[in-house]
Amino acid sequence: MKLLLLYGYLLIIVILSIYGFHRYYIIFLFKKYKKKVAVPKQYFKKLPRVTIQLPVFNEKYVVERLIDVVCNIRYPKNLLEIQVLDDSTDDTKDKAKAKCVEKKKQGIDIQFIHRVNRQGFKAGALENGLKTAKGEFIAIFDADFVPNEDFLEKTVHYFTDEKIGMIQTRWDHLNRSYSLLTECQSILLDGHFMLEHTARNRSGRFFNFNGTAGVWRKNAISDAGGWQHDTLTEDLDLSYRAQLKGWQFLYLPHVTVPAELPVEMTAFKAQQFRWAKGSIQTFIKLFGKIIKSNIAFKQKIETFFHIGANFAYVLMLILSILLPINLMARLSLETTGLKFFDLPIFFLATFSVMLFYLYTEYVVINETLTMKGKSKLKSALYMPVVLAMGIGLSINNCKAVFEALIRKNTPFNRTPKYNVVDDDRKLAIQSTVSGVTSNVYRLKEMNWVVVVEYALGIYFTFTVLYLLVNKLYSSIPFTMLFQFGFLYTALLSSGNIFMRRKSVRT
Secondary structure (H helix, E strand, C coil): CHHHHHHHHHHHHHHHHHHHHHHHHHHHHHHHCCCCCCCCCCCCCCCCCEEEEEEECCCCCCHHHHHHHHHCCCCCHHHEEEEEEECCCCCHHHHHHHHHHHHHHCCCCEEEEECCCCCCHHHHHHHHHHCCCCCCEEEECCCCECCCCCHHHHHHHHHHCCCEEEEEEEEEECCCCCCHHHHHHHHHHHHHHHHHHHHHHHCCCCCCCCCCCEEEEHHHHHHCCCCCCCCCCHHHHHHHHHHHCCCEEEEEEEEEEEECCCCCHHHHHHHHHHHHHHHHHHHHHHHHHHHHCCCCHHHHHHHHHHHCHHHHHHHHHHHHHHHHHHHHHHHHHCCHHHHHHHHHHHHHHHHHHHHHHHHHHHHHHHHCHHHCCCCHHHHHHCHHHHHHHHHHCHHHHHHHHHHHHCCCCCCCCCCCCCCCCCCCHHHHHHHHHHHHCCCCCCCCCCCHHHHHHHHHHHHHHHHHHHHHHCCCHHHHHHHHHHHHHHHHHHHHHHHHHHHHHHHHHC
């Protein structure tokens, strides 16, 4: 039985090593195509009409800021339409409507479109707005994004190439330095936007629209079948359907749009759950069509690693259960020969992730204006926490994967926004006290996921003690990543809940 568990553990490690090798491959592709920078085919002699869609649901803390900054985007007024697609059930709708009336008096073509139901959630709102949209091109911004005035000037001319169906820009972060949690989130997102998107797009592989901070050709949306709401990631779903139709996508990493990162673990986990479940739903829906399509083999392989990436969380959960058992079994069986597997597996399954994000921050710090001059050492110090947090999310995201596999329907749960930024640290702290702890949108449900996270954190605490007693010091750092990861996510999650209960009582 011990040998069976041992070999099962090794099998999981080998599979995770394949995912780890893919990280190295993304770095290779990024470096290979790094200088393949896109330029507009030409410039529009006559600018096209553009519609900006702002899907909103209960965003009372940020909706006015959103409308203000979008109305400041430089573009001829007679060619720009703004749609506020509001599904709100609270006073957000009153604030948004009043702001639209204010902007309309200033000569801005802005429409307030309120739905009394959330059929299709965000996808339904976008689909509804598209029925009356006058623009040839559709830009989309979520409520927590703050686009710069030159956003359209930097993007629209790429559409002079009639093959381009969508342009995605890079997410930046309004509150990167707010906390350890937001610092780690920014590193995770930088890896996706700086390395993965760039490598995939410039090497001719598929990548996706991220739901916001991008521009669509309206014809590409309709040609691909329009917005559909049978997955939680309508953006990923439409992206693959459009690319399978032959539309080309373009990623512009030099064009950035800052946004607010979740400041609470519960909100971050809800966001990750939605993304993980939606990606697996999209995998189930489209992967068969992708395999049968006539796209290149390299594109099919990359598609598996892209939309199927969250299957790795299931393996991570199994690994978490088997790791302590494996350590004890190897000690009792004296399987010294297996130690030869440890080093290559470490470099494939673990070090690959660390190197991926270290290289990400090196690129972001050295080659982008938004992070110029930031400390490389500080970024490196976050790496153990980034790794641990990825482990800690495995329960939450594994639940998402299984719900997708059994086709369990769940609503589109938005990520709460609190209007927290880094511009003034003192102001940010005050906002946390007065805005976050009493925020009406805070997620507060205590569920079995947190209980399991605590259980696994305690499980690995005893494992660390076991390793100390048996003087297996070399295994302690790796094991502590699991211990810290599960306890960190559990403590922050339950801490958010206790803060909410306290604020309600007071």
